[in-house]
Amino acid sequence: xxxxxxxxxxxxxxxxxxxxxxxxxxxxxxxxxxxxxxxxxxxxxxxxxxxxxxxxxxxxxxxxxxxxxxxxxxxxxxxxxxxxxxxxxxxxxxxxxxxxxxxxxxxxxxxxxxxxxxxxxxxxxxxxxxxxxxxxxxxxxxxxxxxxxxxxxxxxxxxxxxxxxxxxxxxxxxxxxxx
Amino acid sequence: xxxxxxxxxxxxxxxxxxxxxxxxxxxxxxxxxxxxxxxxxxxxxxxxxxxxxxxxxxxxxxxxxxxxxxxxxxxxxxxxxxxxxxxxxxxxxxxxxxxxxxxxxxxxxxxxxxxxxxxxxxxxxxxxxxxxxxxxxxxxxxxxxxxxxxxxxxxxxxxxxxxxxxxxxxxxxxxxxxxxxxxxxxxxxxxxxxxxxxxxxxxxxxxxxxxxxxxxxxxxxxxxxxxxxxxxxxxxxxxxxxxxxxxxxxxxxxxxxxxxxxxxxxxxxxxxxxxxxxxxxxxxxxxxxxxxxxxxxxxxxxxxxxxxxxxxxxxxxxxxxxxxxxxxxxxxxxxxxxxxxxxxxxxxxxxxxxxxxxxxxxxxxx
Amino acid sequence: xxxxxxxxxxxxxxxxxxxxxxxxxxxxxxxxxxxxxxxxxxxxxxxxxxxxxxxxxxxxxxxxxxxxxxxxxxxxxxxxxxxxxxxxxxxxxxxxxxxxxxxxxxxxxxxxxxxxxxxxxxxxxxxxxxxxxxxxxxxxxxxxxxxxxxxxxxxxxxxxxxxxxxxxxxxxxxxxxxxxxxxxxxxxxxxxxxxxxxxxxxxxxxxxxxxxxxxxxxxxxxxxxxxxxxxxxxxxxxxxxxxxxxxxxxxxxxxxxxxxxxxxxxxxxxxxxxxxxxxxxxxxxxxxxxxxxxxxxxxxxxxxxxxxxxxxxxxxxxxxxxxxxxxxxxxxxxxxxxxxxxxxxxxxxxxxxxxxxxxxxxxxxxxxxxxxxxxxxxxxx
Numbered sequence: 001x002x003x004x005x006x007x008x009x010x011x012x013x014x015x016x017x018x019x020x021x022x023x024x025x026x027x028x029x030x031x032x033x034x035x036x037x038x039x040x041x042x043x044x045x046x047x048x049x050x051x052x053x054x055x056x057x058x059x060x061x062x063x064x065x066x067x068x069x070x071x072x073x074x075x076x077x078x079x080x081x082x083x084x085x086x087x088x089x090x091x092x093x094x095x096x097x098x099x100x101x102x103x104x105x106x107x108x109x110x111x112x113x114x115x116x117x118x119x120x121x122x123x124x125x126x127x128x129x130x131x132x133x134x135x136x137x138x139x140x141x142x143x144x145x146x147x148x149x150x151x152x153x154x155x156x157x158x159x160x161x162x163x164x165x166x167x168x169x170x171x172x173x174x175x176x177x178x179x
Numbered sequence: 180x181x182x183x184x185x186x187x188x189x190x191x192x193x194x195x196x197x198x199x200x201x202x203x204x205x206x207x208x209x210x211x212x213x214x215x216x217x218x219x220x221x222x223x224x225x226x227x228x229x230x231x232x233x234x235x236x237x238x239x240x241x242x243x244x245x246x247x248x249x250x251x252x253x254x255x256x257x258x259x260x261x262x263x264x265x266x267x268x269x270x271x272x273x274x275x276x277x278x279x280x281x282x283x284x285x286x287x288x289x290x291x292x293x294x295x296x297x298x299x300x301x302x303x304x305x306x307x308x309x310x311x312x313x314x315x316x317x318x319x320x321x322x323x324x325x326x327x328x329x330x331x332x333x334x335x336x337x338x339x340x341x342x343x344x345x346x347x348x349x350x351x352x353x354x355x356x357x358x359x360x361x362x363x364x365x366x367x368x369x370x371x372x373x374x375x376x377x378x379x380x381x382x383x384x385x386x387x388x389x390x391x392x393x394x395x396x397x398x399x400x401x402x403x404x405x406x407x408x409x410x411x412x413x414x415x416x417x418x419x420x421x422x423x424x425x426x427x428x429x430x431x432x433x434x435x436x437x438x439x440x441x442x443x444x445x446x447x448x449x450x451x452x453x454x455x456x457x458x459x460x461x462x463x464x465x466x467x468x469x470x471x472x473x474x475x476x477x478x479x480x481x482x483x484x485x486x487x488x489x490x491x492x493x494x495x496x497x498x499x500x501x502x503x504x505x506x507x508x509x510x511x512x513x514x515x516x517x518x519x520x521x522x523x524x525x526x527x528x529x530x531x532x533x534x535x536x537x538x539x540x541x542x543x544x545x
Numbered sequence: 546x547x548x549x550x551x552x553x554x555x556x557x558x559x560x561x562x563x564x565x566x567x568x569x570x571x572x573x574x575x576x577x578x579x580x581x582x583x584x585x586x587x588x589x590x591x592x593x594x595x596x597x598x599x600x601x602x603x604x605x606x607x608x609x610x611x612x613x614x615x616x617x618x619x620x621x622x623x624x625x626x627x628x629x630x631x632x633x634x635x636x637x638x639x640x641x642x643x644x645x646x647x648x649x650x651x652x653x654x655x656x657x658x659x660x661x662x663x664x665x666x667x668x669x670x671x672x673x674x675x676x677x678x679x680x681x682x683x684x685x686x687x688x689x690x691x692x693x694x695x696x697x698x699x700x701x702x703x704x705x706x707x708x709x710x711x712x713x714x715x716x717x718x719x720x721x722x723x724x725x726x727x728x729x730x731x732x733x734x735x736x737x738x739x740x741x742x743x744x745x746x747x748x749x750x751x752x753x754x755x756x757x758x759x760x761x762x763x764x765x766x767x768x769x770x771x772x773x774x775x776x777x778x779x780x781x782x783x784x785x786x787x788x789x790x791x792x793x794x795x796x797x798x799x800x801x802x803x804x805x806x807x808x809x810x811x812x813x814x815x816x817x818x819x820x821x822x823x824x825x826x827x828x829x830x831x832x833x834x835x836x837x838x839x840x841x842x843x844x845x846x847x848x849x850x851x852x853x854x855x856x857x858x859x860x861x862x863x864x865x866x867x868x869x870x871x872x873x874x875x876x877x878x879x880x881x882x883x884x885x886x887x888x889x890x891x892x893x894x895x896x897x898x899x900x901x902x903x904x905x906x907x908x909x910x911x912x913x914x915x916x917x918x919x920x921x922x923x924x925x926x
Contacts, residue, residue, distance in 0.1 A: 020748040030743040031237045031503050045687045046240050064701035084850050087613035119616040119707040238683035333564040418572045418911040505749045506677030508908045
């Protein structure tokens with residue numbers, strides 16, 4: 001084994017010490033412009049959440065943002081396409097025949113946001129475009145129960161069901177019915 | 180300290196405005212209480228706030244901004260939170276933790292009296308004064324090591340042993356660097372060490388000869404090693420040993436532990452300022468004016484403020500280095516202390532001795 | 546001499562310590578367990594246990610219709626979701642014999658390269674965190690946010706994009722997306738210099754990373770490693786180069802190889818640098834692509850509830866930010882996939898941990914784990 005020269009060893013030692021001090025000082029000085037907010041690139045980026053002045057609101061989000069789901073029940077056809085395609089199976093729909101043969105009474109339309117993955121498949125398959133993503137993102141709740149959003153029209157009473165069945169029968173027979 | 184009628188106590192009597200009839204232990208106690216309540220604790224709160232804000236600024240963040248104006252009351256909020264969490268008495272006491280508590284308290288309170296806070300605020304000013312704060316740093320390290328070893332878990336053992344190893348390694352160059360200043364000043368009395376420097380930066384020990392500049396750098400770096408402050412905090416690393424020694428502490432104990440860490444940081448910064456950065460020296464004309472007016476209390480206050488200003492700048496400097504740089508491994512830390520800091524400190528000692536022996540002086544550049 | 550026949554190893558022989566880290570620990574890339582045997586602070590033996598994040602992803606894919614497959618593929622590796630989607634879509638397209646329109650291919654490529662940059666930036670964050678460099682962590686996360694903003698602009702989500710479809714993409718890119726991609730590229734180019742000054746060339750970091758836990762070519766072959774980890778060890782294999790997809794063959798870029806700048810080829814430092822270089826290469830690709838983005842349709846046909854894939858099977862591989870990502874899809878011509886199987890790079894990289902950690906100090910363990918860029922979600926799936 002060839003012994004290295006002592007002077008060479010000392011040279012390397014001094015060089016390493018110098019390199020260490022130099023690079024660490026360099027690192028420290030790189031951060032200094034941030035301290036004084038020099039330039040547009042070095043501004044602070046965090047924003048207080050409930051701060052009304054600086055924090056983002058739903059309107060600041062991009063138009064395609066997939067926020068909480070909303071179903072316009074008046075346009076909903078009750079076709080259950082969203083229920084079928086949902087990978088998380090978080091949509092629960094219950095339908096009954098409506099007052100006319102063409103109408104569907106959507107009695108239950110529950111979206112469980114504790115299961116929802118916000119993938120947006122349901123809004124894509126929605127033919128009447130009644131189910132849409134809003135840009136609302138503040139959906140926190142204290143219990144899992146509160147995370148279920150219900151858009152349904154409610155269960156029918158037996159009387160109403162019987163009445164509508166009769167109305168449908170009438171219209172099928174060709175007699176126009178006005179409510 | 181309590182028996183002999185010491186000359187350095189006189190300034191304290193004047194400072195408190197008490198007659199010399201009162202027993203001396205009362206003075207000593209008053210002085211300690213005063214230092215603790217009006218210097219150390221407020222400094223801790225201030226540093227905790229400054230540290231957060233300063234780090235946030237470095238890292239393009241905002242930092243605390245909810246508690247009070249600009250988050251100014253954040254330290255108080257922190258304290259209240261730590262106080263309400265857990266209790267010291269309700270959980271089963273482990274013997275090892277009691278040992279830690281007593282050692283930690285010793286470290287925290289024993290060196291208050293030695294802390295140099297101004298020409299009139301020197302409680303213990305003996306020939307060996309400058310070495311006494313090391314006691315605090317070392318005892319604190321011992322306490323931290325015991326805390327880690329007593330934890331009875333692998334991370335705790337690693338943390339404790341790492342702290343012990345790096346404190347031993349860091350103490351040697353720190354002591355040698357201290358001796359350099361002593362050689363320069365001709366004494367290890369606080370009054371002499373501070374008296375050898377003046378208000379102007381050119382009269383500071385740091386710039387009075389090139390070897391002392393080296394000694395200053397060595398002292399700061401070995402201080403960071405002894406204190407186990409970032410980036411030399413392998414024993415307290417959050418990544419591999421999730422906090423090491425302190426991982427099981429919470430509530431008041433955590434607060435107490437953190438305060439200990441702050442205290443040694445503060446103490447080290449104060450003595451660095453006194454040793455190298457001109458201490459509490461105010462412009463000579465102002466001092467003589469105040470002395471003629473017999474305004475000892477005003478003078479003490481001004482000196483203390485000036486000393487604290489420098490100390491906080493130094494602490495922020497260390498925080499700056501700590502935030503930006505990656506943590507070193509503990510074997511690299513001990514390597515660095517033994518193989519780099521120690522030779523350089525010895526080199527500085529030899530150089531300073533020759534410089535002082537031959538009586539070289541820069542002379543004022545103007 | 547007393548100790549002439551003894552070296553310190555035998556003289557100071559101590560018992561080995563056993564330490565189990567995990568499943569949840571700040572030094573781990575995700576839920577996993579390390580069973581360590583330690584001699585002092587030096588790792589003698591390291592066993593890896595995984596499976597804590599097993600979600601039955603492949604089985605779940607079989608239980609739902611074809612459209613849901615993309616959503617599940619999103620969660621293969623949530624951090625760089627595009628790659629899971631991409632490989633699944635390519636596999637299904639191969640079975641059905643359709644190809645995405647050129648515009649869709651370019652959009653996919655843009656998203657994939659953006660995801661690669663985002664994944665490598667996240668790697669930098671984990672690396673900085675492992676060595677305890679707080680400031681860099683904040684800086685890099687801030688810039689990664691810009692890429693996530695781009696994702697949100699074009700797809701509507703930051704992580705689980707669900708944007709790719711069989712035969713194209715869900716919707717066309719929004720106005721101004723191309724300009725913003727170039728803007729972000731320019732920003733990251735500027736910032737990379739800053740990161741280099743503050744972190745890459747920092748002496749402490751060099752000391753922490755140089756020569757630590759090198760991966761040999763044998764180890765690469767033995768474990769089946771791929772991606773940046775393998776290239777850092779000198780194995781020149783990049784699916785984008787060797788089996789081009791999405792039109793990578795038309796692009797001018799290089800797959801950087803490790804150069805052994807830390808002293809040993811394939812050490813932590815090489816693995817870190819190679820990802821920095823890949824970020825640069827990805828930005829070059831992005832610049833080339835945005836200039837020649839073709840017009841035309843972006844989707845072959847909409848994918849609905851009744852989407853069926855003809856019977857058959859296909860295996861497709863792509864280069865994800867962590868390595869070779871393969872997907873094997875079997876279709877029996879029904880409404881649901883017959884079998885979906887992923888070949889993930891992280892599992893192979895994980896298998897290297899027991900081989901490269903002996904001799905490493907405990908303090909370097911987080912650094913080694915971070916440098917392998919393990920995605921536990923992907924490995925356990």
